[in-house]
Amino acid sequence: MRVYVDSDILIWHLRGDRRAAELLRRLSQDESADLWTGALQRAEIVLFARECELPETLALLLRFKTHPVTQEIVDEAGPLYRKWRPTHGIDVNDAILAATAMLTGGKIYTLNLKHYPMPDLVVLRGW
Secondary structure, eight states, X not given: OEEEEOXXXXXXXXXXXXXXXXXXXXXXXXXXXXXXXXXXXXHHHHHHSOGGGXXXXXXXHTTSEEEOOOHHHHHHHHHHHHHHHHHHOOXXXXXXXXXXXXXXXXXXXXXXXXXXXXXXXXXXXXX
């Protein structure tokens, strides 16, 4: 099963949070879990990393496949964004990751469940 890890969990891991490290260790040991992140989540992490943080950041991201943003994903994300932004404050990155997971049959691990209220989406709190 595809497991998409949201950027918030990856950022906490890079900051040295033991809960994030434990979650990623557990997911890595689960043979049924295929670890992914979304293209925009990867971009968020890489673009905001300081130069001195890049080696560690890129080493972490090597553990994940990155799903590209396709036309189909953008077209699916549009209605999600318009529906859930007013009530749940989701942003473009959230809508794109939700659409990616929905179209690929994956689930999302995040710390921000509020940004993924879609009933057809499997979302799990990281800790």
